[in-house]
Amino acid sequence: MYGAPPPKQLAALGLLVLAGFVLPHALPDYFLYIGNLLMMYAVLALGLDILLGWTGQFAFAHIAFYGFGIYATALLNMRLGIPFVLGMPIAAAVAALIGLLIALPATRLRTVYLALATYAFAECAQWVFRTWDSVTRGPDGLRMSAPQIFGYMVGNDRDAMPVIAIILAVMLGATLYLVRSRLGRAFCAVRDSEHVAAASGIDVKRTKVLAFTISAFYAGVAGGVYTLFQSFVHPDGLGVWTLVLVLTMIVVGGSGTIGGVLLGVLLLGVLPEALRAAPRGLLVWQEFAYGLILILAIMFMPRGLWGLVIYRLRRKARRGPPPQAVPVPALEREP
Amino acid sequence: MSALFELRDVTMRFGGLTALNRFSMQVEAGSIHALIGPNGAGKSTVFNCVSRFCMPQRGEIFFDSRPLLAEPAHRIVQLGIARTFQNIEQLHRMTVLETVLVGLTSRTPRYFSFAPGATRARAERRAVEEAEEILSQTALIGFRDTLAGELDFGRQKLLDLARALASRPRLLLLDEPAAGLRNREISFVDSILVNLARERGITIVLVEHVMQLVMSVADRVTVLSFGEKLAEGAPSAIRADSKVVEAYLGSEAAHA
Numbered sequence: 358m359y360g361a362p363p364p365k366q367l368a369a370l371g372l373l374v375l376a377g378f379v380l381p382h383a384l385p386d387y388f389l390y391i392g393n394l395l396m397m398y399a400v401l402a403l404g405l406d407i408l409l410g411w412t413g414q415f416a417f418a419h420i421a422f423y424g425f426g427i428y429a430t431a432l433l434n435m436r437l438g439i440p441f442v443l444g445m446p447i448a449a450a451v452a453a454l455i456g457l458l459i460a461l462p463a464t465r466l467r468t469v470y471l472a473l474a475t476y477a478f479a480e481c482a483q484w485v486f487r488t489w490d491s492v493t494r495g496p497d498g499l500r501m502s503a504p505q506i507f508g509y510m511v512g513n514d515r516d517a518m519p520v521i522a523i524i525l526a527v528m529l530g531a532t533l534y535l536v537r538s539r540l541g542r543a544f545c546a547v548r549d550s551e552h553v554a555a556a557s558g559i560d561v562k563r564t565k566v567l568a569f570t571i572s573a574f575y576a577g578v579a580g581g582v583y584t585l586f587q588s589f590v591h592p593d594g595l596g597v598w599t600l601v602l603v604l605t606m607i608v609v610g611g612s613g614t615i616g617g618v619l620l621g622v623l624l625l626g627v628l629p630e631a632l633r634a635a636p637r638g639l640l641v642w643q644e645f646a647y648g649l650i651l652i653l654a655i656m657f658m659p660r661g662l663w664g665l666v667i668y669r670l671r672r673k674a675r676r677g678p679p680p681q682a683v684p685v686p687a688l689e690r691e692p
Numbered sequence: 693m694s695a696l697f698e699l700r701d702v703t704m705r706f707g708g709l710t711a712l713n714r715f716s717m718q719v720e721a722g723s724i725h726a727l728i729g730p731n732g733a734g735k736s737t738v739f740n741c742v743s744r745f746c747m748p749q750r751g752e753i754f755f756d757s758r759p760l761l762a763e764p765a766h767r768i769v770q771l772g773i774a775r776t777f778q779n780i781e782q783l784h785r786m787t788v789l790e791t792v793l794v795g796l797t798s799r800t801p802r803y804f805s806f807a808p809g810a811t812r813a814r815a816e817r818r819a820v821e822e823a824e825e826i827l828s829q830t831a832l833i834g835f836r837d838t839l840a841g842e843l844d845f846g847r848q849k850l851l852d853l854a855r856a857l858a859s860r861p862r863l864l865l866l867d868e869p870a871a872g873l874r875n876r877e878i879s880f881v882d883s884i885l886v887n888l889a890r891e892r893g894i895t896i897v898l899v900e901h902v903m904q905l906v907m908s909v910a911d912r913v914t915v916l917s918f919g920e921k922l923a924e925g926a927p928s929a930i931r932a933d934s935k936v937v938e939a940y941l942g943s944e945a946a947h948a
Contacts, residue, residue, distance in 0.1 A: 359793055360816050361808060531806040538805035538812070539797065539819075542786070546794045549783040556743055556777075558769035558798030558859060613785070 358541065362533040370526045377522020381515040389514035393586040395626040396525045397579055402606045402618050403532050404575020409604075410612030411536065412568035413548030415468060417600055418459055418475040421482030422452040422573040424595035426580020428486065428493055431501040431590065441504035441511070445581030449574050456573025460566040479600065486592040498591035501584055517586040524582055528575060532615060535571075544568055548613075598644055605651045611661025620663055625650075695754075696721035696895050697773075697863055702751030704737055704919075711737040712748070713919040719863075719912075724889050724896045726906045726927075729916035730940050735899040738916075739775055739865050744768060755863065770798045774861035776852040778868045778899070784841030788832055791840050791851055792823040795858030823858065830854040830884075846877045853884070863895045864888065870902040878905055885909050903941065907931065915940060 381389055405419045429448035433439040439447070459478060466474055486493050493499055503512045511517050535541050543564045546554035551561050583590070602625065610621020629643060658665065695718035704712040711734045719725045727735050740746050742753060744765040753760040755771060763771065774795075783791045793800075800819045803812040827833040830850050835843060840851055849869060856864060866885075870878045882905055888894045889909075900906050906913065906927065913930040915922040917939045923930060930936055 359790065359820055361813065534807055535805050537816075539793075539800050539802070539815070540805040542790060542794055543797065545786050545790070546783055549785055550781045552743075552745065552777065553781050553783055553855070554794070555745070555765040556769060556775050557794050557855065558766050559794070560764070560766040 358537040360537055362530075362537060366533055367530070370530050373526045373529070374519075374522050377519040377526075381518045386514055389518055390586065391627065391630055393514050393517055393521050393582075395622055396521045397582045397586075398603065398606065398622045398626050399525055399619060400528050400575055400582060401579035402603050402622050403528060403615070404572045404579065405603055406607050406612055406618050407532070407535070407544070407575065408568050408572040410607060410614070410618070411541065411544040411548065412565060414464075414565060414568060415472040416463060416475040416569065416572075417472055417604075418456070418463075418478045418482075419572065419576050419603070420595055420597075420600045421479040422456055422576035423580045423583075423599075424482060424486055424592075425452050425455065426577035427583045427590050427595075428499070428580075429577075430504075430581040430584045431499060432492065434504055434584070435502050441506050441581070441585070444504075445578065445584075448581055449577030452577030452580070453570045453574035456576075457566060457570040459573075460569030463569065464562055464565040480596075483592055483596050486595055493592070496592065498589055500589055501587070503588070504584055511585055514586050521582055521585055524578065528578060529615070536615065540564075540567065545613075601644070601647055601651065605647050605654070607661075608651055609654045609658070609661055611663030614661070614663045614667075617661045617663025621661065624662075694721070695719060696756060697897070698754045699738065699741075700752045700754070702738075702741060702748045702753065704734070704741060704746060704748045706746075710919050712741075712751075714751070715916070715919065715921055716751075717914050717921070717924070719895060719897055721895055722889065722893050723911040724885060724898060724909050726898045726900060726910035726913045727916060728900065728903075728906055728913060728930075728940065729922070732918075733916040734919040735916055736778055736867055737919075739867055739897075739899065742768065742773065742865060743775055769859045769861070772860075772862035773865065774856035774859045774863075775865035776849075776856050776867055776869060778871070780845070780848045780852065782840045782848055782852070784839065786840055787837050788827065788835045788840055788843070788851055789820070789823055789837065791855050792826050792858050793819055795826075795855035796823060798859050826854050826858055830857075846873050849873065849881075857888075861894060863897070866896060866898045866900075868900055869898070870900055870905045873902075878902060881905065882908055 380392065401419070401423055408414050408416050426448045429451060430441065430444045433444035433447060434441060459475070463471060463475060487496055489495065503510055505511070506520060511520060543554065543559045546557065546559055547561055547564050555561050606621035606625045607618055608621070609625060610619070611617020632643065654661065697719040699715060699717050702712050702715045703710070715734065715738070727738065729735055737746070741748050742760060744763065747761065755773060758771065760768065783794060786794065796819050801811065801815050803809060803815055824833065824836070827836060830853065832847060832851060832854060835847065840848065843851060853869060870881050873881065885896060885898070886909055889896055898906065898910065910927050912925065913927050914924045915930060915936050922939055923933045923936050931941070
């Protein structure tokens with residue numbers, strides 16, 4: 358893609374912020390919680406998709422950067438009294454820096470080797486969260502104090518929603534611009550063919566490192582968002598289950614498309630809440646169900662639901678006048 | 693005239709296989725130089741060494757008297773060398789226009805990617821204008837927003853050429869641009885190559901099996917066989933060379 362995002366998309370960002378301010382006065386707490394959760398997952402998934410869907414790198418360290426964002430933002434606030442508006446950017450920047458350091462060796466790996474190495478890193482990070490008692494409270498989990506934003510105490514979902522909506526709008530806007538930039542096209546080129554990318558003047562290694570770094574920054578921001586509406590963090594929430602959930606959102610929605618990722622977040626973020634009504638015995642199967650959905654989506658819907666929608670729309674458009682065949686012209690030969 | 697592009701004594705081994713054995717060639721500025729030979733002779737390996745996808749064990753490659761083997765892969769196009777690919781390696785999930793924009797990378801200024809801005813708007817507008825112009829010249833403008841992977845075979849080859857041309861190269865390495873094309877399309881490629889070389893002064897190195905094209909456009913032909921230079925000369929001389937006829941052309945092609 359190229360140029361600038363269409364005005365409609367930018368207007369939608371404005372609507373998102375507006376909704377963030379209005380909805381807390383209109384909806385019950387439970388729905389506000391779901392809204393905040395979905396918006397947080399949106400930031401997390403958009404970030405992972407930069408690496409996975411746009412740059413084509415099967416890297417799974419994302420969950421570690423997310424956990425890092427949570428603990429760093431919370432601890433900066435609790436231990437050092439650094440307010441959220443400073444603490445979250447610092448946490449995200451440090452997450453990005455770790456992402457960069459991981460990328461330097463990781464970009465030497467491909468496909469399943471890259472996936473295994475980055476997954477191992479995520480497991481290590483979870484182990485650190487679980488065992489570094491003096492900092493993270495380890496397996497007891499960390500009770501976080503409510504963050505303050507310019508003296509305004511964010512104590513519940515109602516307070517948090519406008520702030521989270523603004524953060525998502527900023528991250529979403531940045532993503533819309535990113536994918537339409539020279540760098541965004543470099544990501545896609547690296548995904549489709551590293552040879553063509555390099556022969557076109559794209560520094561493949563640098564492009565991958567940038568994708569890792571930017572992706573880790575998003576995860577760090579998502580971690581910061583977590584501290585706004587949750588009061589407790591436990592290492593168990595920062596493992597393979599959350600990773601599979603975010604992966605499923607991206608794959609089912611449609612990787613490499615912003616609309617698809619948002620659709621996936623909406624569908625799979627709401628699903629567990631809808632399943633709460635199901636009998637207790639069935640809930641055990643939840644993780645199994647997500648894995649199954651993920652595998653089925655990969656097999657039968659490689660472009661995700663969004664891909665199917667776009668395909669339908671295109672077919673509809675084609676049913677209009679048939680496309681003009683463009684003849685190959687014969688250029689004049691020079692004498 | 694002096695050589696714009698030169699391989700000197702290049703040896704490239706892959707494990708036990710010697711793809712190029714002390715191979716040298718010189719390409720005159722502004723000429724169309726064909727590189728022909730049987731499959732596996734090492735023709736594409738020459739291009740892959742220039743693209744810096746592989747590192748020769750010995751020898752040197754010069755472009756404009758500058759040693760190329762010291763440069764990283766992405767710098768080659770900035771120096772003025774563009775290439776196309778033999779097996780269609782496409783940016784299959786990108787559109788035709790986006791593919792040419794990728795080809796324009798080295799000539800698009802850097803800007804902050806995450807927000808609007810004047811530099812960005814100007815850079816993007818200019819790049820899109822130029823990409824559209826290139827698409828018009830290559831008769832692809834009607835497929836501007838088609839995915840590259842959905843184009844027919846001939847147009848995929850054309851798009852690969854359009855992408856390479858976007859960098860405004862001084863030297864163009866073409867890896868079998870006519871393979872698998874129909875006669876009508878081959879004559880289109882023929883006219884494009886002649887136009888590029890004569891009108892725009894682009895030096896072309898052409899790897900090709902379609903002798904009809906080689907004999908018609910090439911100023912000079914180098915024949916590779918098992919990684920070594922078998923013969924070199926004007927097309928007419930090559931056609932008459934008994935070693936080349938025996939190793940590659942066969943007697944039928946010699947009369948073509």
